[in-house]
Amino acid sequence: MYRTIQDSPADWWRSAVIYQVYPRSFADADGDGVGDLPGITSRLDALAELGVDAIWLSPFYRSPQHDAGYDVSDFCDVDPLFGTLEDFDALAARAHELGMRVVVDVVPNHTSSDHEWFSAALAAAPGSPERARYIFREGKGPDGAEPPNDWQSVFGGPAWTRVTEADGTPGQWYLHLFDVTQPDLDWTQEDVRASFDDILRFWLDRGVDGFRVDVAHGLVKADGLPDYTAEEKKGAALGDPATPSPYFAQDGVHEIWRRWHDVVTAHGPDKILVAEAWVQPLPRMALWVRPDEMHQAFNFAYLMTGWDVAELREIIDDSLSSFGAVGAPSTWVLSNHDVVRHATRLALTVFNPQGHGLGPHSPGLPDVEHGIRRARAATLLMLALPGGAYLYQGEELGLPEVLDIADDLRQDPTWFRTQGERFGRDGCRVPIPWEADAPAFGFNTTGESWLPQPADWAPFARDAQRGMEGSTLELYRSALTLRATHALGTGTFAWADAREGTLAFDNGDIRIVTNIDAGPIPLDSLGSDVILASTDLDGALPADATVWLRRDA
Template sequence: MATNVAGSTITAQEWWRSSVIYQIYPRSFADSTGTGVGDLPGITARLDALAELGVDAIWLSPFYRSPQRDAGYDVSDFRDVDPLFGTLDDFDAMVARAHELGLRVIADIVPNHTSDEHAWFQAALAAAPGSPERARYMFRDGRGASGELPPNNWESVFGGPAWTRVTEPDGNPGQWYLHLFDTSQPDLNWELEEVRAEFDDVLRFWLDRGVDGFRVDVAHGLIKAEGLPDFVQDEDEASMGGGAAEASPYWAQDGVHEVWRRWRRITDSYPGDRILVAEAWIYPLELMARWVRPDEMHQTFNFGYMEAHWDTAQLRSVIDDSLATFGAVGAPSTWVLSNHDIVRHATRLSLGADTPQGHGVGPDSPGLPDVDEGIRRARAASLLMLSLPGGAYMYQGEELGLPEAVDIPGEARQDPTWHRTQGERYGRDGCRVPLPWEADSPAFGFSTTGDSWLPQPREWRALARDAQRGVEGSTLEMYRAALRVRRESGLGTGTVTWREAPEGVLILDNGTVRIIANVSGDPVTVEGEVLVASSPLDGATLPADTTVWVRLPE
């Protein structure tokens, strides 16, 4: 048992059912060396701030050895730290400090593919068609008279074809390999026992070093339909699936559940309630709930909630469906508003047009919002989210009210999506810009030299952490207060009871707290002791785009 500096006590018994988990994107969190890229010692040095914030755990996006073609999601060695981020000793020190502060550590794991610089793939390129080395990946002969056409018509998540033809050792054009993502990310063949055994060992390597669980990247991938049939995804679908998942030959295949049952047996064999969290873009919720059965994942991200508009009908519907559907299989619902793949919700909730996952926004995007309106809605949405029972996920910087960085010059953008679509999609760089810590320091305290791998908006100076800490009404202090009340009032393990509300307003009770979210209605009167408010009340009235928590009378 450990207690963090904010006063919360963490026990080993199913801590994940009500936890608040903070996502760290390592290259953008804190840079200890002045290179302009965040690193593990930088994270360690800033962990006190997260314990003070009041979260229960941290989740780190990939820090493994990688050529960084896709910001570390192209892994060349799953058992080592990339020198960009530090060393294994730095990782161990970070885990030790986190545990001292009462923070659990969840590592990202990327099982769908490796880097093309992984030793396995290099061996496959050097080997002949039909060899054991190629069997580890999805190599296929091409179609056409001389194999000049891809094996099927699949498109990459990042745009363009999902197949690349190799030059064989004899110098002639040869087979094609599948990459659902970038050409540098060849898909593994998860039908092969050797691949499954390799990842068994990878999991144990990090569990032995003290990680408390894994966030599983593309958890609905891995297994492909027999015969790899042609398939065209609806243009309106998110790039990683969604409504079409049931029909897709590469998303949500039944065989993947065998993998997760195997992984669950491994995590269950370790003490301390280690967990598995699925990134699975699967709809409807009834299908998503299959990933969190008692012998598979502990949690899965609730992307349906994340994609809901700032609309009372949509919000209430997805909250009710989530609690009922996940509850039916004995799992907690999770709630999330932002992550490293989507437009930050301080911008997204006020956009005049939808932004499919992975597309991003930029200066020429339609319907760009008023920044103040976006932050006001984001604060209100966050306060609603944190009031709900289950697990909650925060993305670094949302506690500062950071909006999407829209005006990143084309030459500074690094997301493969931007390059593979020739600028048609802005990609994900806008939500990955390094954090502002100190308003008057170089790079706003992100690095000592002022270097930053993506440019930081000048406007972020006013949003720096030190400019908000201790300032009444700031977004940071709202989050700190909300996390404290959530913990003290047991909201994470509570029950939602809806109350009658005017049009455009949601009212629910959770234990001893009443939550009133005025999404788009007329001002409503608030009675009782105000515990937390997303924006100042006008006397005793709650304006639109505002959420308040009120103590219920005993």
């Protein structure tokens, strides 16, 4: 019934469609309101039916859950919130039976402050081997009362916290580029490097097919930990290589990834590393996927591109050129657990910086139907491009960003560290709907949900869309089937002539036309048979729509 992974080539990842599962919000088997591994296993058939090649699991490791599992206290065990190691083994085995590979997150930049390494560091004296695993420094100013430098946390506020020593006196400061509960590791230490070699091997031995590496642009900090001026930050954000961040995209990370590449490929040529690397410009990000480093890197530049003809054409050209220059496939992605869902984001009328999130009173909010229409068009455009593609759970249902979450129910540390200035990422992490008439829309049988689901989500439920012609779910399923049938992931890309306000390109025997903001285009002027469209067509391709056409022989 399903394909087998044994029949797929070792370089399967070059054209794979990989589906991100956010375990807290996918499916909840025990009814406590938080998704879990048995819940995921129970729903894997739906993903095989959808037609994806692999699943990627966000963290499920032991964690106090201060940052939804990205604060790991034990990298080699499953948090009881999600199940057991045996539950993971059952999940991996079932996924493989269904012909899907399993990629798991690994979080090497930092640990939880509850990790035994950090507990040992706090109990030990300054200068000890235990503290050397982390980035501890003396403070500045009288009595060391000021942070070692001016770095700010990605989640807002200072990136340094002072500890109280064993004798009760104020002591050293430790670096946490993210939450205060996520102390950064010191990757100049061989002990840290060797420990992560073992962590990778632990999961490879359990059958995982690869790792998505969190903050793959981090880990290495500039010598001396220099201050980082506002001018330098602005330049780095714009991709100026003359003003690099002292804590992101340092050249020393590449040595680490070459080592990891050796560890991973020793378990088989079909095992992969995927970089979460927020690096600009694209030719620089492509350094993460040279042949002896990572296999793929998320194309965040594409994700953040607006719904604009010139911008899209430029980023597609840059992506294919930059990744191709190092022999890697480009990847394409529109949504994940850290960004506003593209069914909302692509139709915003006011810029929303990454990580800020949206709430009920945010400016520039779009009409829901307009956002979904544009998202469907963007998805068909993305899935027609050669290379790998990533889907985020629920986007195949057309889910928009959830805006109306009560302040006292929000969970994202960004919300708390910015005193409510930024809504953060909760809106894209709400548990997804499976059954229109079930408690919690089928997320579980009890109706519990760690983030509240909108009351009007019944039309988005999978069972409400399954088999319904024109539904977003069936659009995705059809697109993935045709993508595989026509080998678009390994196809040859060429731009085609297009009228103003549109994009057109050929990939193998398919022509793709996306109408961004032009008037309706008569279908007979396109000269080919329609095989898939993002919206109903009445003799013309309207704006905010994409069509796949069979090219004339």
